[in-house]
Amino acid sequence: MAIPGDTVIFTAWITNDSTSHVRDINLVPRSFTNEGMEMLQYTSEPVERDLRIRLLAPGQSVMRSFTYLVTDSDHLHGGSLVSAMQVRATCRRGVITDEHDAIVSLSGTRRDWPFKTTRAGQPRRSPKRSNASVLV
Numbered sequence: 683m684a685i686p687g688d689t690v691i692f693t694a695w696i697t698n699d700s701t702s703h704v705r706d707i708n709l710v711p712r713s714f715t716n717e718g719m720e721m722l723q724y725t726s727e728p729v730e731r732d733l734r735i736r737l738l739a740p741g742q743s744v745m746r747s748f749t750y751l752v753t754d755s756d757h758l759h760g761g762s763l764v765s766a767m768q769v770r771a772t773c774r775r776g777v778i779t780d781e782h783d784a785i786v787s788l789s790g791t792r793r794d795w796p797f798k799t800t801r802a803g804q805p806r807r808s809p810k811r812s813n814a815s816v817l818v
Contacts, residue, residue, distance in 0.1 A: 683786070683787045683788070683789040684752045684763070684786050684787070684788055684789075685752060685757060685788070685789070686752050686753060686754045686756070686757045687751070687752065688751075688752045689725070689749055689750070689751050689752075690749065690750045690751075690752060690763065690786050691747055691748070691749050692724075692747065692748040692749070692750070692765045692784050693745060693746075693747050693748075694709060694745065694746045694747075694748070694767050694784075695743055695744070695745050696709060696735065696738070696743065696744050696745075696746075696769050697738075697741075697742075697743040698738035698739065698740055698741065698742050698743070699741070700740060700773060701740050702740060702773060702774055703737060703738065703739055703740065703773075704737070704738045704771045704772070704773045704778075705736065705737045705738075705771065705772050705773075706734075706736070706771060706772045707734070707735040707736075707737075707738060707769060707770070707771040708733060708734055708735075708769065708770045708771070709728075709733045709734075709735075709746055709767060709768075709769050710733070710767065710768040710769070710770065711724075711727070711733075711748070711765075711766075711767055712766040712767060712768050712781065713764070713765075713766045714750070714763070714764070714765045714766070715763070715764055716755070716756040716759050716761070716762075716763055716764075716788075717756075717759035717760055717761025717762060717788070718755075718758075718759035720755070720759075722750065722756075722763070724748045724749060724750050725749045725750050725751045726748070726749045727748045727749075728746045728747070728748070732746060733746065738771075748765065750763065750765075752788070756788055757788050759788070760788055760789075761787075761788060762785050762786060762787050762788060763785070763786045763788065764783055764784070764785050765783065765784045765785075765786075766781065766782075766783045767781065767782060767783075767784075768780070768781040769781075
Protein backbone atom coordinates (compact mmCIF):
# COMPACT_ATOMS: atom_id res chain seq x y z
CA MET A 683 0.00 0.00 0.00
CA ALA A 684 1.13 3.52 -0.67
CA ILE A 685 0.05 6.98 0.48
CA PRO A 686 0.84 10.49 -0.85
CA GLY A 687 4.53 11.25 -0.53
CA ASP A 688 5.62 7.61 -0.73
CA THR A 689 8.14 6.66 -3.37
CA VAL A 690 7.17 3.43 -5.11
CA ILE A 691 9.91 1.41 -6.80
CA PHE A 692 8.78 -0.77 -9.70
CA THR A 693 11.38 -3.42 -10.50
CA ALA A 694 11.21 -5.28 -13.81
CA TRP A 695 13.22 -8.49 -14.12
CA ILE A 696 13.89 -9.92 -17.56
CA THR A 697 14.93 -13.55 -17.26
CA ASN A 698 15.92 -15.96 -20.01
CA ASP A 699 14.49 -19.21 -18.65
CA SER A 700 15.09 -21.10 -21.91
CA THR A 701 18.02 -23.30 -22.91
CA SER A 702 19.19 -21.04 -25.74
CA HIS A 703 20.38 -17.46 -26.15
CA VAL A 704 17.82 -14.69 -26.58
CA ARG A 705 18.77 -11.52 -28.45
CA ASP A 706 17.48 -8.07 -29.31
CA ILE A 707 15.48 -7.76 -26.09
CA ASN A 708 13.37 -4.63 -25.60
CA LEU A 709 11.63 -3.68 -22.36
CA VAL A 710 8.61 -1.58 -23.36
CA PRO A 711 6.71 0.46 -20.76
CA ARG A 712 3.11 0.00 -21.99
CA SER A 713 1.10 2.16 -19.61
CA PHE A 714 1.23 3.63 -16.15
CA THR A 715 -2.09 4.80 -14.67
CA ASN A 716 -3.95 5.47 -11.48
CA GLU A 717 -7.57 4.55 -10.72
CA GLY A 718 -8.73 7.74 -12.49
CA MET A 719 -7.07 6.37 -15.68
CA GLU A 720 -4.70 9.34 -15.72
CA MET A 721 -1.54 8.61 -17.68
CA LEU A 722 1.28 8.96 -15.16
CA GLN A 723 4.99 9.63 -15.65
CA TYR A 724 7.61 7.80 -13.61
CA THR A 725 9.67 10.04 -11.35
CA SER A 726 12.78 8.25 -12.63
CA GLU A 727 13.32 5.49 -15.16
CA PRO A 728 16.14 3.90 -17.13
CA VAL A 729 17.41 5.79 -20.17
CA GLU A 730 16.23 4.49 -23.54
CA ARG A 731 19.41 2.55 -24.31
CA ASP A 732 19.07 0.61 -21.02
CA LEU A 733 15.67 -0.66 -22.13
CA ARG A 734 17.41 -2.54 -24.97
CA ILE A 735 19.49 -5.61 -24.08
CA ARG A 736 21.55 -7.13 -26.87
CA LEU A 737 21.82 -10.70 -25.56
CA LEU A 738 20.83 -12.91 -22.63
CA ALA A 739 22.38 -16.33 -22.17
CA PRO A 740 20.30 -19.23 -20.77
CA GLY A 741 19.49 -18.53 -17.10
CA GLN A 742 20.75 -14.95 -17.26
CA SER A 743 18.66 -12.04 -15.92
CA VAL A 744 18.71 -8.26 -15.98
CA MET A 745 16.83 -5.81 -13.77
CA ARG A 746 15.51 -2.35 -14.49
CA SER A 747 13.91 -0.03 -11.93
CA PHE A 748 11.33 2.73 -12.26
CA THR A 749 10.26 5.02 -9.41
CA TYR A 750 7.16 7.10 -8.78
CA LEU A 751 6.24 9.63 -6.10
CA VAL A 752 2.59 9.05 -5.08
CA THR A 753 0.55 12.27 -5.31
CA ASP A 754 -2.53 13.58 -3.55
CA SER A 755 -4.40 13.25 -6.87
CA ASP A 756 -3.58 9.53 -7.06
CA HIS A 757 -4.83 9.09 -3.53
CA LEU A 758 -8.10 10.95 -4.17
CA HIS A 759 -8.92 8.44 -6.93
CA GLY A 760 -8.18 5.57 -4.51
CA GLY A 761 -7.81 2.08 -5.89
CA SER A 762 -4.44 1.26 -7.39
CA LEU A 763 -1.49 2.36 -9.48
CA VAL A 764 -0.88 0.00 -12.41
CA SER A 765 2.44 -0.20 -14.25
CA ALA A 766 2.30 -2.40 -17.37
CA MET A 767 5.53 -3.60 -18.99
CA GLN A 768 6.13 -5.72 -22.07
CA VAL A 769 9.26 -7.46 -23.28
CA ARG A 770 9.98 -8.42 -26.88
CA ALA A 771 12.89 -10.58 -27.94
CA THR A 772 14.18 -12.85 -30.68
CA CYS A 773 15.02 -16.52 -30.16
CA ARG A 774 15.23 -19.66 -32.29
CA ARG A 775 11.40 -19.78 -32.46
CA GLY A 776 11.25 -16.21 -33.79
CA VAL A 777 9.92 -13.11 -32.03
CA ILE A 778 8.49 -13.70 -28.56
CA THR A 779 6.66 -11.33 -26.20
CA ASP A 780 5.51 -11.33 -22.60
CA GLU A 781 3.70 -8.73 -20.52
CA HIS A 782 3.06 -8.21 -16.81
CA ASP A 783 1.47 -5.59 -14.59
CA ALA A 784 2.72 -4.36 -11.22
CA ILE A 785 -0.11 -3.12 -9.01
CA VAL A 786 0.23 -0.93 -5.91
CA SER A 787 -2.80 -0.36 -3.70
CA LEU A 788 -3.54 3.17 -2.52
CA SER A 789 -5.04 3.24 0.95
CA GLY A 790 -5.63 5.41 4.01
CA THR A 791 -5.98 9.15 4.36
CA ARG A 792 -3.72 11.70 5.92
CA ARG A 793 -5.66 11.37 9.20
CA ASP A 794 -5.56 7.58 9.38
CA TRP A 795 -2.16 6.64 8.03
CA PRO A 796 -1.37 3.21 9.42
CA PHE A 797 2.26 4.17 10.00
CA LYS A 798 4.13 5.29 13.08
CA THR A 799 5.00 8.97 13.06
CA THR A 800 8.19 10.80 13.86
CA ARG A 801 8.43 13.27 16.73
CA ALA A 802 7.48 16.04 14.31
CA GLY A 803 4.20 14.21 13.62
CA GLN A 804 5.22 13.25 10.08
CA PRO A 805 4.93 9.63 8.92
CA ARG A 806 8.10 7.62 8.55
CA ARG A 807 8.49 6.95 4.89
CA SER A 808 10.32 4.14 3.25
CA PRO A 809 10.29 3.17 -0.42
CA LYS A 810 7.48 0.82 -1.44
CA ARG A 811 8.58 -1.93 -3.79
CA SER A 812 6.62 -3.67 -6.48
CA ASN A 813 8.28 -6.37 -8.53
CA ALA A 814 7.16 -7.40 -11.98
CA SER A 815 9.03 -10.29 -13.53
CA VAL A 816 8.97 -10.48 -17.29
CA LEU A 817 10.15 -13.90 -18.39
CA VAL A 818 11.49 -14.72 -21.81
